[in-house]
Amino acid sequence: MNQADTAWMLISTALVxxxxxxxxxxxxxxxxxxxxxxxxxxxxxSLGFVGVLWxxxxxxxxxxxxxxxxxxxSLSFLNGVxxxxxxxxxxxxxxxxxxxxxxxxxxxxxxxxxxxxxVERMRFSAYLLFISLWSVVVYAPVAHWVWGGGWLADxxxxxxxxxxxxxxxxxxxxxxxxxxxxxxxxxxxxxxxxHNVPFVLLGAGLLWFGWFGxxxxxxxxxxxxxxxxxxxxxLAPAGTLVVWTFLDILRSGKPTAVGCATxxxxxxxxxxxxxxxxxxxxxxxxxxxxxxPSYLMLILRAKTSLDDSLDVVAAHGxxxxxxxxxTGVFAEKALNGYFDGALYGNPGQILxxxxxVLAAAVYSGVVSFVLLKLIGLFIPLRASTGDESEGMDxxxxxxxxxxxxxxxxxxMTATAPPTGQPVLQTVRAEx
Numbered sequence: 320m321n322q323a324d325t326a327w328m329l330i331s332t333a334l335v336x337x338x339x340x341x342x343x344x345x346x347x348x349x350x351x352x353x354x355x356x357x358x359x360x361x362x363x364x365s366l367g368f369v370g371v372l373w374x375x376x377x378x379x380x381x382x383x384x385x386x387x388x389x390x391x392x393s394l395s396f397l398n399g400v401x402x403x404x405x406x407x408x409x410x411x412x413x414x415x416x417x418x419x420x421x422x423x424x425x426x427x428x429x430x431x432x433x434x435x436x437x438v439e440r441m442r443f444s445a446y447l448l449f450i451s452l453w454s455v456v457v458y459a460p461v462a463h464w465v466w467g468g469g470w471l472a473d474x475x476x477x478x479x480x481x482x483x484x485x486x487x488x489x490x491x492x493x494x495x496x497x498x499x500x501x502x503x504x505x506x507x508x509x510x511x512x513x514h515n516v517p518f519v520l521l522g523a524g525l526l527w528f529g530w531f532g533x534x535x536x537x538x539x540x541x542x543x544x545x546x547x548x549x550x551x552x553x554l555a556p557a558g559t560l561v562v563w564t565f566l567d568i569l570r571s572g573k574p575t576a577v578g579c580a581t582x583x584x585x586x587x588x589x590x591x592x593x594x595x596x597x598x599x600x601x602x603x604x605x606x607x608x609x610x611x612p613s614y615l616m617l618i619l620r621a622k623t624s625l626d627d628s629l630d631v632v633a634a635h636g637x638x639x640x641x642x643x644x645x646t647g648v649f650a651e652k653a654l655n656g657y658f659d660g661a662l663y664g665n666p667g668q669i670l671x672x673x674x675x676v677l678a679a680a681v682y683s684g685v686v687s688f689v690l691l692k693l694i695g696l697f698i699p700l701r702a703s704t705g706d707e708s709e710g711m712d713x714x715x716x717x718x719x720x721x722x723x724x725x726x727x728x729x730x731m732t733a734t735a736p737p738t739g740q741p742v743l744q745t746v747r748a749e750x
Contacts, residue, residue: 320404321412327541328413328421334532335424339366339431341529345522345580346435348515349629353710354439355514355720361434364447369430369454373423377455381462382408382422387470390463408467412540421536426462429485430454435629436493437500440707443715445698449690453492457686461488461679475668476675477650477658479548480537482592482643483679490636491683493627499691502626504704516576523580527556530587534594547654548594551602552587558606559586566614581634585613588638592672593646596657601649609641640676647672 343362350358369377376395383390390408394400400419404411407418430450437446464471465478478484505511513519534552538545563582564574589609590602597605616633627633647668650660659665691700701707706714713719 320414321540324412324540324542325414325417327545328417328536328539331532331536332417332421332424334529335421335428335536336366336529338424338526338529338533339363339428341522341525342428342431343522344518345526345584346438346629348518348520348522349513349577350438351511351710352514352721353712353719355712356718357443357711357715358434358438360443360716361438361446362431364443365427365431365450368447368451369427370423372451372454373426374419377426377459378419378422380455380459381426382467384408384468385463387473388464389460389469390467409539418539421539422462425481425485425533426454426458429458429481429489432485432489432631432635433493433496435631436497436627438628439711440503440701441496441500442699442702443711445694445700448694448698449496452690452694453687456690457492457683458484458488461682464678465675471675471678474674475658475671477596477646477668477672478592478643478675479595479646480534480591482588482639482646483675486588486591486635486639487643487676487679488683490632490639491680492687493631494625494636495684495687496691497625497627497632499688499695500700502624503628504707506626507624513577519577519580523583527583527587530591534591538595544595544655547599550599551590551594551597554599555590555602555606555609556583556586558603559583559589559610560606562607562610563614566610570618581613581617581630582610585609585634585638588635589642589645592639592643593649596646596650596655596660598649598651598654601651601662605642605645605649608645609638612641613637636680640680643672643676644669 339362343359346362347355347359374397376392379392379394380390383393385391397419399406400415402414402416404413404415406415411418430453433450434446462484463469465476465484466472476483530552531549535545535549538548560579560582563578567574567578586606586609589605593602593605613633616637617630620627620630620633646660648661650658650668651663652659658668660668694700702711702714
């Protein structure tokens with residue numbers, strides 16, 4: 320047991336837990352005011368239901384030896400998860416219970432990420448059931464494949480802090496959910512713009528803050544690798560932000576605040592699988608490269624009928640994929656002590672990384688589709704058109720984010736911008 324490692328991991332776990340409320344502000348600011356509370360609740364509720372399920376069964380299925388595809392039930396209900404460093408699947412210098420909590424925060428935010436694709440129209444009860452089941456039957460197995468000694472780990476796939484396990488996994492589920500649930504009733508008929516951009520910037524800033532625990536904490540020790548991951552987490556989003564700003568200027572003539580916030584998230588997503596494996600300068604390059612495909616995906620998606628409301632696929636699916644593949648390019652054994660990428664003489668690593676991405680995306684997509692269809696047999700996935708029009712805050716929770724001075728309901732009285740306005744004024748309107 321190491322006191323410095325324990326102190327760092329206590330801080331890191333708290334930082335990652337903060338990321339879920341941060342995501343709530345990021346997502347909540349991007350939707351219309353009548354749906355702000357519902358959108359934020361979709362993140363906050365994961366703290367409870369997914370957190371409990373992780374302790375009951377998810378942790379054991381994900382991070383016990385089991386077999387190549389799934390862990391066993393030996394640690395279910397936290398049996399044997401104590402205050403010593405013994406009992407975890409990886410060597411620890413921290414209490415086993417702390418390691419379990421750290422991993423719980425990852426599962427919680429991964430499930431919450433999916434909500435960005437189906438906000439403003441999915442029934443809260445159906446969503447709650449979906450992410451609860453998804454955390455057990457999708458997240459836990461994929462985490463086992465990569466971090467629990469499963470078949471992807473045996474193959475040599477590397478994911479430092481969750482490019483494949485978290486972001487590709489959530490991105491694939493988000494794509495399927497958006498397709499199964501369908502478009503918002505007024506999608507393409509009226510301008511759908513962010514109602515509170517300062518919330519979006521606040522959320523992005525808090526996400527970046529929490530991400531230092533997400534990435535540097537994945538070293539599981541107060542070590543040089545943690546310092547490397549901390550540094551790359553600082554620099555990669557900076558590189559993304561620079562390139563994204565130029566892309567915004569080239570496209571619309573103006574850098575946008577939502578574009579800035581989105582760039583930060585894309586850069587953080589992209590560096591996550593590589594954080595402890597690459598050099599700081601390569602992190603800047605990785606972040607800069609990642610800006611381009613995610614930006615293009617935002618533009619392309621806006622021209623289709625896919626209503627991925629907050630572009631989870633572009634930010635997390637594409638960003639996570641690019642980051643995982645570039646890990647196979649920029650990884651440097653002299654720094655990380657594990658493996659080299661293509662730039663340092665190991666081009667085959669790109670194929671291994673690509674296989675891991677494809678496996679996670681296909682499994683998550685297929686099982687998410689089955690889950691949604693099964694849930695739909697018992698609970699309607701969509702809110703009614705009337706509930707949608709009234710606002711998901713009031714229809715799903717009986718609450719509203721904003722009230723007019725005279726006491727009237729903002730959700731009941733606010734009207735959408737005139738339909739003469741372009742649906743997508745700039746990329747910022749369809750992040």
